[in-house]
Amino acid sequence: MVSQAKAPVIVVTGPTASGKSALALALAERRGGTVINADAMQTYDAFPILTAQPAPEEQARAPHALYGVVPLGETVSAASWRTLASGEIERARAAGRVPILCGGSGLYLRTLMKGIAPIPDAPPELREQANADWAALGPAAFRARLAEHDPVLVGRLKPGDRQRHVRAWEVWQATGRPLSAWQEGEASTAPWRFVTVLLSPDRTWLRERIERRFDVMLAGGIEAEARAVFDRQPDPAWPGLKAHGAPELFRHFRGEMSREDVRRVAIDHTRQYAKRQMTWFRHQMAPDLVFDPRADQALVAIEKYLDNPDT
Incomplete structure (x- = not known):
């Protein structure tokens, strides 16, 4: 055994x-x-x-x-x-x-x-606002806005992937650091x-x-x-x-x-x-x-x- x-x-x-x-x-x-x-x-x-x-x-x-x-x-x-x-x-x-x-x-x-990598959780209100922004701006404009702060991650995502775009934006809003940078941390x-x-x-x-x-x-x-x-x-x-x-x-x-x-x-x-x-x-x-x-x-x-x- x-x-x-x-x-x-x-x-x-x-x-x-x-x-x-x-x-x-x-x-x-x-x-x-x-x-x-x-x-x-x-x-x-x-x-x-x-x-x-x-x-x-x-x-x-x-x-x-x-x-x-x-x-x-x-x-x-x-x-x-x-x-x-x-x-x-x-x-x-x-x-x-x-x-x-x-x-x-x-x-x-x-x-x-x-x-x-240890990525901090964002407050629920940031996720709610990010989802509202996705609906109001549309996928293309939301993606363009995210690309200004995290172009590395945007390059990896499919344009219509709402969930991952929203997650990246809420992390940026909560921490001031791109999600791609957090992902490069030690796992x-x-x-x-x-x-x-x-x-x-x-x-x-x-x-x-x-x-x-x-x-x-x-x-x-x-x-x-x-x-x-x-x-x-x-x-x-x-x-x-x-x-x-x-x-x-x-x-x-x-x-x-x-x-x-x-x-x-x-x-x-x-x-x-x-x-x-x-x-x-x-x-x-x-x-x-x-x-x-x-x-x-x-x-x-x-x-x-x-x-x-x-x-």
């Missing part, structure tokens, strides 16, 4: 719809593990079907953590998720269980594994050893799987799930509303998009996201093990590696 002090934290990652949750659950059952969510959208409590959170019967088979725990109106950053995940890792280890991180939010995983690394398993599927197989999964979601009740949120008239700025399919369903409810177009556009956006994820994994992650999700012997190979990491 490997002592808890030396036992690794297992990371199961890969693009959306590649089978991460099933693999993590199988490992949890075989290794006595706790599955800890590492997917940004799955932390929110409003869209369990749309975000493909493990079903209740799956969560009953092994302990799961950080699924559906954050109200839709709250912001979950990579830094705040790191704090939550670190606590769950320690709870799992204290209970004699193996922590198994499962999700495709690469930035979150990198922040946990490699550390993050505190995690105290655990990680074993990373990357699922790297065939592109055609993944495209078809994404389509089939969305059809299952449609049959499983995502319209009613999204309608319950829509009827609450949520603030459009809430980050949790970015779940794939939610914007399209909201447009459908407003009479702006047919159900057929919802399906087509949501599937297309999810495929584009999966492609971006794979690009990120290729350039930003050095996994210990890489598998095609269809590999029959993946579980056996992973367990062999965990038991004999030097072989």
Whole structure:
């Protein structure tokens, strides 16, 4: 037996719809593990079907953590998720269980594994004002204003990324220092050893799987799930509303998009996201093990590696 002090934290990652949750659950059952969510959208409590959170019967088979725990109106950053995940890792280890991180939010995983520079929190009123400015000025003018103070960060951001532009502006307002400068500070690394398993599927197989999964979601009740949120008239700025399919369903409810177009556009956006994820994994992650999700012997190979990491 490997002592808890030396036992690794297992990371199961890969693009959306590649089978991460099933693999993590199988490992949890075989290794006595706790599955800890590492997917940004799955932390929110409003869209369990749309975000493909493990079903209740799956969560009953092994302990799961950080699924559906954050109200839709709250912001979950990579830094705040790191704090939550670190606590769950320690709870799992204290209970004699193996922590198994499962999700495709690469930035979150990198922040946990490699550390993050200490960036101070801004007062809530600054965030509210920054969001109001984004709405009043428009993305282009807001971006131009931010570029006067933090051109390095602006060069990294997509023009329509409201959340990260707003975050950069509030940090500048709160500290008088660009967010890019804070990010260059010394990062505190995690105290655990990680074993990373990357699922790297065939592109055609993944495209078809994404389509089939969305059809299952449609049959499983995502319209009613999204309608319950829509009827609450949520603030459009809430980050949790970015779940794939939610914007399209909201447009459908407003009479702006047919159900057929919802399906087509949501599937297309999810495929584009999966492609971006794979690009990120290729350039930003050095996994210990890489598998095609269809590999029959993946579980056996992973367990062999965990038991004999030097072989």
